Amino acid sequence: MASQKKKNAFYAQSGGVTAVINATACGVIETARNHRDRIGKVYAGNNGIIGALREELIDTSKESAATIAALRHTPSGAFGSCRYKLKSLEQNRAEYERLIEVFKAHNIGYFFYNGGGDSADTCLKVSQLSAKLGYPITAIHIPKTVDNDLPFTDTCPGFGSVAKYVAISTKEASLDVASMCESSTKVFILEVMGRHAGWIAAAGGLAASQAGEPPHIILFPEVAFDKARFLKRVDETVKKHGYCVIVASEGAQYADGRFIADAGSVDAFGHKQLGGVAPTLAAMIKGELGYKYHWALADYLQRAARHIASATDVEQAYAVGSAAVQFALDGKNATMVTIERGKGKQYRWSIGEAPLDKVANVEKKMPKSFITRDGFGITQACRDYLSPLIAGEDYPPYKQGIPQYAQLKKVLVAKKLPAFKLSK
Amino acid sequence: MASQKKKNAFYAQSGGVTAVINATACGVIETARNHRDRIGKVYAGNNGIIGALREELIDTSKESAATIAALRHTPSGAFGSCRYKLKSLEQNRAEYERLIEVFKAHNIGYFFYNGGGDSADTCLKVSQLSAKLGYPITAIHIPKTVDNDLPFTDTCPGFGSVAKYVAISTKEASLDVASMCESSTKVFILEVMGRHAGWIAAAGGLAASQAGEPPHIILFPEVAFDKARFLKRVDETVKKHGYCVIVASEGAQYADGRFIADAGSVDAFGHKQLGGVAPTLAAMIKGELGYKYHWALADYLQRAARHIASATDVEQAYAVGSAAVQFALDGKNATMVTIERGKGKQYRWSIGEAPLDKVANVEKKMPKSFITRDGFGITQACRDYLSPLIAGEDYPPYKQGIPQYAQLKKVLVAKKLPAFKLSK
Numbered sequence: 076m077a078s079q080k081k082k083n084a085f086y087a088q089s090g091g092v093t094a095v096i097n098a099t100a101c102g103v104i105e106t107a108r109n110h111r112d113r114i115g116k117v118y119a120g121n122n123g124i125i126g127a128l129r130e131e132l133i134d135t136s137k138e139s140a141a142t143i144a145a146l147r148h149t150p151s152g153a154f155g156s157c158r159y160k161l162k163s164l165e166q167n168r169a170e171y172e173r174l175i176e177v178f179k180a181h182n183i184g185y186f187f188y189n190g191g192g193d194s195a196d197t198c199l200k201v202s203q204l205s206a207k208l209g210y211p212i213t214a215i216h217i218p219k220t221v222d223n224d225l226p227f228t229d230t231c232p233g234f235g236s237v238a239k240y241v242a243i244s245t246k247e248a249s250l251d252v253a254s255m256c257e258s259s260t261k262v263f264i265l266e267v268m269g270r271h272a273g274w275i276a277a278a279g280g281l282a283a284s285q286a287g288e289p290p291h292i293i294l295f296p297e298v299a300f301d302k303a304r305f306l307k308r309v310d311e312t313v314k315k316h317g318y319c320v321i322v323a324s325e326g327a328q329y330a331d332g333r334f335i336a337d338a339g340s341v342d343a344f345g346h347k348q349l350g351g352v353a354p355t356l357a358a359m360i361k362g363e364l365g366y367k368y369h370w371a372l373a374d375y376l377q378r379a380a381r382h383i384a385s386a387t388d389v390e391q392a393y394a395v396g397s398a399a400v401q402f403a404l405d406g407k408n409a410t411m412v413t414i415e416r417g418k419g420k421q422y423r424w425s426i427g428e429a430p431l432d433k434v435a436n437v438e439k440k441m442p443k444s445f446i447t448r449d450g451f452g453i454t455q456a457c458r459d460y461l462s463p464l465i466a467g468e469d470y471p472p473y474k475q476g477i478p479q480y481a482q483l484k485k486v487l488v489a490k491k492l493p494a495f496k497l498s499k
Numbered sequence: 500m501a502s503q504k505k506k507n508a509f510y511a512q513s514g515g516v517t518a519v520i521n522a523t524a525c526g527v528i529e530t531a532r533n534h535r536d537r538i539g540k541v542y543a544g545n546n547g548i549i550g551a552l553r554e555e556l557i558d559t560s561k562e563s564a565a566t567i568a569a570l571r572h573t574p575s576g577a578f579g580s581c582r583y584k585l586k587s588l589e590q591n592r593a594e595y596e597r598l599i600e601v602f603k604a605h606n607i608g609y610f611f612y613n614g615g616g617d618s619a620d621t622c623l624k625v626s627q628l629s630a631k632l633g634y635p636i637t638a639i640h641i642p643k644t645v646d647n648d649l650p651f652t653d654t655c656p657g658f659g660s661v662a663k664y665v666a667i668s669t670k671e672a673s674l675d676v677a678s679m680c681e682s683s684t685k686v687f688i689l690e691v692m693g694r695h696a697g698w699i700a701a702a703g704g705l706a707a708s709q710a711g712e713p714p715h716i717i718l719f720p721e722v723a724f725d726k727a728r729f730l731k732r733v734d735e736t737v738k739k740h741g742y743c744v745i746v747a748s749e750g751a752q753y754a755d756g757r758f759i760a761d762a763g764s765v766d767a768f769g770h771k772q773l774g775g776v777a778p779t780l781a782a783m784i785k786g787e788l789g790y791k792y793h794w795a796l797a798d799y800l801q802r803a804a805r806h807i808a809s810a811t812d813v814e815q816a817y818a819v820g821s822a823a824v825q826f827a828l829d830g831k832n833a834t835m836v837t838i839e840r841g842k843g844k845q846y847r848w849s850i851g852e853a854p855l856d857k858v859a860n861v862e863k864k865m866p867k868s869f870i871t872r873d874g875f876g877i878t879q880a881c882r883d884y885l886s887p888l889i890a891g892e893d894y895p896p897y898k899q900g901i902p903q904y905a906q907l908k909k910v911l912v913a914k915k916l917p918a919f920k921l922s923k
Contacts, residue, residue: 091679125681125682150675151674153678156679157682158679159682242901244800246901246902247575247799247902248799250573250574250904251574253575253579254516254575254576254579255579255580257549257579258547258583259581259582263799281901369798370798371798373795373797373800375671375676376671376795376797379671379672382807383806383807385900462900466900467897468897468900470892476663476666476705476889476891476892478667480670480674
């Protein structure tokens with residue numbers, strides 16, 4: 076019977092959301108809808124993989140074509156995401172078995188997992204275990220992370236847009252500081268995301284189009300922080316240009332691995348503060364050099380800023396979603412969709428793939444050749460890499476000055492199984 | 500002789516810059532260029548009024564029409580601004596006399612001062628003193644302030660764009676938090692500018708299109724902060740909606756006038772931190788309710804965000820600059836250009852004026868009717884007021900993903916006078 080051959084699909088968003096992860100969802104759902112002969116319904120996990128474990132499946136077929144299309148320009152995770160790392164098979168085999176049970180109960184034959192390194196690992200295990208348990212599932216991992224730290228793929232959807240936001244914000248704030256520095260703020264610090272890799276901080280460097288332009292200093296997690304050298308550079312910069320703009324990665328750290336943030340601020344209640352690189356550096360500068368400072372902490376604003384998303388990023392986010400469905404239909408399994416960069420000066424990209432067993436738990440840091448010898452800036456090679464990723468603007472529609480983002484009905488599929496208790 | 504009748508104009512930017520103050524400069528210069536028979540050159544103060552005192556006059560006639568046109572989409576103060584308040588006539592008459600001297604030396608007959616309340620006061624005094632000293636100058640004040648706290652004018656150019664930025668950022672970050680709250684951050688706080696008035700914080704309320712939508716709590720300087728009531732509301736909101744989004748004005752304060760920020764964070768060096776409302780509230784929430792939090796401090800990013808400027812704001816900023824020149828040509832003096840709102844549901848605005856002696860040193864706070872009875876939100880009347888001010892998008896041109904902002908040559912006019920020492 077056709078109905079046996081025709082399997083449903085499960086799609087889940089995992090980890091920190093981005094400005095374009097819903098464009099990937101859009102790519103998955105629209106492409107699946109174009110193959111109704113082979114893919115039944117697309118069920119989305121309510122709050123990611125937690126939704127699968129709890130059998131909370133959002134029936135995306137209840138959403139109109141217009142709503143699904145609007146996902147392309149909607150930031151955050153429209154179906155809900157989660158920070159929930161499945162334990163190893165040995166530690167909690169029951170969770171993996173539950174997933175298979177839920178998939179079986181709802182005739183799910185395709186598993187599309189949209190996330191970073193952790194979810195790649197989960198995706199691989201689901202694929203392995205399902206085969207063993209006699210209910211084989213096609214498991215495709217779709218990359219997503221603002222951190223840009225996944226291996227094999229040239230870039231990760233989500234990164235280009237946060238990079239664009241950081242580059243533009245750095246440029247705009249720098250103009251502000253430059254225009255006021257004669258009588259006001261001399262040092263401005265923008266703290267950006269990137270706990271383990273400096274890709275986002277590096278993007279701040281795109282604000283400069285020639286030598287001497289801000290940002291004057293970038294602090295990467297990959298370069299050991301040297302307080303004396305840093306303060307010397309700040310002082311020299313203020314003396315030369317009248318002001319100094321710094322982009323600091325939240326993961327910037329001393330040679331011994333201590334985060335600058337951890338050496339930093341304590342709030343009124345004695346708690347260490349989150350996002351403490353900028354205020355710590357500011358206090359350092361004020362204390363030792365006496366310069367008036369301001370700092371900004373973009374936090375979620377940077378990864379949610381769909382209003383200024385990179386058109387390249389949006390296209391790639393959609394494409395990896397669409398390709399994942401095509402991969403599944405082509406019989407691929409336990410693989411991650413990747414973006415491959417073409418050779419030559421003109422930026423070209425195409426879709427590729429990488430086997431999941433090689434992707435999981437590998438972190439891609441900034442290569443040395445991307446950081447200037449003094450450790451405070453990006454090289455031309457880095458600019459050449461980053462620049463195309465932020466190219467193009469993909470504006471959402473507006474009404475009365477506010478972007479109009481998709482609003483989903485989120486109709487849940489009727490449950491068929493007993494309740495399941497999450498491991499924590 | 501025609502050359503005697505034809506006077507030059509002086510234009511200066513004052514105080515904190517905005518996303519659209521250069522649009523005002525563009526309006527001044529382009530309109531003056533259309534009246535070459537009566538206005539000679541437009542000299543801009545290098546770093547604001549300091550430039551006049553130091554006789555550092557930027558000759559805007561050296562800038563191409565294309566560069567001047569590009570000012571319309573360029574944030575910050577292209578000629579430099581300053582925080583330099585002229586003392587009273589009694590305290591430092593020499594500074595006012597110096598201004599007149601410089602104006603005389605460079606045949607300047609028009610004084611266009613682009614700023615907030617302090618500069619309105621300076622503008623008035625320049626006009627009064629110049630008449631007394633026998634070198635009458637036409638002094639027109641052009642409003643500018645993100646704080647929206649000038650009297651008489653319906654709004655202040657600069658405010659609409661920061662309002663739009665805050666509304667959009669609140670909406671985007673809220674979607675992010677909503678999608679992750681099941682397993683991650685429950686409370687998000689966005690700290691915004693507005694030391695004395697809650698206009699900018701109020702704009703965050705535009706992110707919600709119906710009751711229950713974020714932001715769930717807005718903290719205004721106009722409403723005394725009550726810690727117990729605040730924490731109760733946060734807790735109720737998290738329990739009802741799963742998360743809570745707060746927009747907090749930097750000027751939010753206790754009933755006794757202490758800023759929340761001042762009760763707050765101390766950095767590693769024992770200094771009180773700037774911009775401390777968000778971390779102080781976050782620590783309070785973590786300490787008393789235990790919820791995981793994140794917070795953002797947009798700082799200069801909010802007032803420099805030309806990439807998402809309000810089209811209405813840009814138009815008004817240009818119009819007030821243009822009108823100032825027209826006012827001067829019409830023989831008006833010691834007046835401020837204002838924006839008047841038409842009656843009726845459909846938003847209409849026109850240019851008006853207010854005498855400077857009534858403008859100076861008056862601060863416009865949020866009216867009570869704009870704040871909900873519980874003190875945590877904005878009323879429909881407030882929405883009706885704010886909504887048209889953020890309407891429309893006026894995107895700058897881009898190249899390789901980065902906005903292309905004006906780059907000026909800033910050619911200084913040859914000095915004719917001895918040097919002058921600033922009062923501090």
